[in-house]
Amino acid sequence: MSQPQEFRTGDTPLPDIVILTHKLARDYDMGSEVVHALRGVSFQIRRNEYVAVMGPSGSGKSTLMNVIGCLDTPSAGEYWLNGQKVSDLSDDELAHIRNKEIGFVFQTFNLLPRASALHNVELPLIYAGASAKVRRDRAAEALTSVGLGDRMDHKPNELSGGQRQRVAIARALVNKPSILLADEPTGNLDSATSSEIMDVFATLHGQGQTVVMVTHEADIAAHAKRVVTLRDGLIATDQARAA
């Protein structure tokens, strides 16, 4: 897969580019010293790519994940998501982007423990301002699509790890986001369940979903079609895998 044309400040990304970062930098002021977590990361992700971001701890992959997920803003550089420059948006505008454009899947699932699976999946729709009926219908639909149509009223502690992660995936997808952003999605799962989840990702990718997955496990990264490796806040390698 060839890289698109060189991006320069002032340009607008091509229409099929979902994610574009340009010389993205993120510094943390730790008081006595400044930590440069990202030192100028530039890459582009097309619609319907399946990308794994790898790297040892401290390489900046979590920071990159946070910036891509609009949970954090870069210190310098540009970040374009789905044709919109988001690197200089306010907190509330970022919240809106997270709600509409990004579906998070976390290592620790991050479900609300006291809420049913259905209510957990409804959450993004609540913040999107959907009516109760629309919320219910779409959440039920999303849960059914991950094979949990019969577990909608269960609370997270009544579900297995794999089921919980599927609830999280249903929640991530319920608002039809531009990207599915997974942070170590199999970190808390055994290998059998992990491969189940990877199958779900593969299916979603097959349906046209753009997937970005951060992982440090090579065999999990092997499910992706492209692997970006970070080292010391910079991209070390960026290679497409044979399909």
Added chain:
Amino acid sequence: MHFLDAVRLALQQIRAQKLKSGFSLIGVFIGVMFLIAVVSVVQGMNRYMTDKFAGTLLGVNTFRLRQFPDMQLGNVTDSTWRVWQRRPRISYDDAQAVMRGLTVPVVTAWESSTRATLSAGRHQAKDIEVTAATDQYFDIRSLTIASGRAFTAQEVHAGVPVAVLGYELASKLFDGQDPLGREVKIFDLPYRVIGVVEKQGNLFGVSLDKFVVTTAAAPVKRYVNPPRVVDALAVKAATQTDMREAMSEAEAIMRSRRHLRPRDGDTFALETADEVLDFWSKISRVLFLALPGLVAISLVVGGIVIMNIMLMAVAERTREIGIRKSLGARRRDILRQFLVESATLATVGAAAGVATGIALAGLIAAISPLPASVAPWSIAVGVLLGAGVGVVAGVYPATRAARLDPIAALRFET
């Protein structure tokens, strides 16, 4: 997030932590409960004062011409008292002159009272209010005759010794037997009972049914007042305006009869229910002034407790806040969630306070002579105050929650 969603969420949260929520709303609960109970009792007294005291004891739209005010409210100094005692009394001639001189249509009655012991057969009743009056006395006091009849103008003129008894006095003297036509002795003089007045009930625990009314010219008069003198001339008009007009006419007549010069003060008193009601409204104003202080203390304490509980809730639910933010909750969504939760908590406390306050007021009314009447506005004020305290107490915790950094909040371990 819609407001109702936030309320539903808050109620879920309260239900999930019943005990903690219960303790946290105790302050608001107590504050609102006292508010409702005190307002109910004061309100009940208000109604009592206007309806019963002013209406029954003094009469509606009624004034009385007397030597000096009968209802001495507040402090009367010794010197004032001596001046009052030196005033001339209200004579028959005074009363007649006023009755003739009034141009406003009114109903009038002479009244003179004392206290005496009554007896009927073997039964005795001590310290009974004995009133010698003219026939329209019953009309002025709005007394309805339950059995028998009132005395007539002819009987008054002729000085026929007939008596109308209060309900309780009648049953005490005649032991449940029909008193009509029987004899009672007042100052050892015999009177024939011709009527019994309908039951009046109590005023602050004092029975209003222990009295006897006889004709103004009956033999009892000489025990009540010196010859040709009355305690009061009662004048009842149809409306408040008529009453005011009649009062100024009466004042003019009396001043001219007593040859008072423009700068002299009145040497008589024109008394209305207003004085009593004024005095009462002073008392109730003091109560209403003290009440906010008491309620405020409970509400402030309640608010602090709620604020602490909410701060704890924010800390406990940092992860949840992070999750919500990652899913697109804006600052104002989180702010609203916690504000609504705090307000809902306090409102639940206030609602419980309203219910208990009403029950408490009912209990007070049942076991003490104090009346109670729940004021609808106090319920509204109670609930609004509760919600207000919740909102105010929730502002700081909710702001903290809203400002949480989503990344740090997501990583937060509980």
